[in-house]
Amino acid sequence: MLKGVHQKLEHQQTPAFFVHGFSVLSRMVFFCALSIILMAVDAKLNYLSQIRQAFIGGLHPIERAANIPGELIRDSKKYFASHNQLVQENYILKQQAFENSVNLQRLNTLQAENEHLRSLLGGDIPIHPRAVLANISHTGRDPFRNVVIVNRGSQHNIQAGQAVVDAKGVLGQVTRVYPFSSEVTMITDKSLSIPVQVERNQLRAIAFGQSGNTLDIPYLPTNVDIEIGDKLVTSGLDGIYPAGLAVATVTKIDQDPETQFAKIISTPTAKVSHHLQLLILELPEYREAEKKPPSKETNKEEAKPDAKNS
């Protein structure tokens, strides 16, 4: 009799509700360990950048689909822009173009003169980088980082490390490149630093990004010659940002004689958070490689005097 009851019980199906396989705790431990390994691999090694690129590339159609409603709204807004507004904008732009054309005429002569003087002095002639126009498709989704995603990627010959500017000054740098998009980190992001110099007295420094859309300039002595309103421009020492681009204006100085360093805060000249378009500048190595294809011989020649000096 008992056997029969047992058999009956065994034949009864257990409800799906109670079927779990591995316990929830063991699954949790396994997946937590997996996440920690992933984080370590992603932070220390570069294996995962290709996976990320492939994923973002594959996601492109979905992203485009998600973009459609926003684009429609933006386009219809443009379509219904009032006549007055357009006339006004046209007037301002014409005026700006006129002012710029006057400056441009002077720029050409000055540039020629500068290059001539530099060649007389035996200095290097500065290279003027070419720029690619890109549209911002959206801001970064990680609230901890100050990044934007633009619609130009490795398919458009964008490389990580390229400088990004707008009409007013330096915006940041390309940090990650995906097939159809790339990630631009703003100069106000904590992870970005940029070599600058004070326009007034050529003082060199490094500006670090800071929260609240400002730049911090640490490691300058308390008695440093810097004033509120001083303009900071790129020094060009890093070889990424061309020299002389506007970066920021000094807005706050705290020169406490008790401390070793002055606390200098500046705000970026570029409108870091009000943009739809920006310019991506070419990398210097890329330009040099394009200029002189047989670089092997020149490299050897250049290497020799260096060896002698050292």
Place this chain on the structure above:
Amino acid sequence: MQKTPNLLLVFGSLLFALLCQLFPWTGQGIVFRPDFMLVVLLYWLLRAPYLCNVGAAWLVGALVDLGAGSLLGQHALAFTLTAYVALSFQRRLVLFSETQVLAFTFSLLVLAKFTVLILKLLSGNEMPTWHYFWPAVTGILFWLVIKFILGAIAYPKSTEAN
């Protein structure tokens, strides 16, 4: 309950949440953006744990990480932990009232945010302002919407009875 939710519905809704997550947000509204994927995931974790378990939570977290471009594994770890807490209380939810379930879900959303915050701080990020926790509040509003829509699709009879 004749028509139970199937895997297709679970993954379909998660895909829709991914689409919402990828929707290009600009401007000030970004502060209020709820964690769409987490909310949909929690709905299924609490309603149908036999279809959607800790593994699914991990996968969803990894997708969020890839989409956001953050350190891979941060959201995966946070979602896994949240899923564990959710599942360990899941059987008791029958005894909870509507508001208690809502409060429980809200605390889960905060827990996920908090775990991500700790991981971000450990990897050298700055402490954000309290605006960081807005998505938990908007997330609970999104939860109500999701509960209404998915409830109507997956459990047509029970919602009619309500």
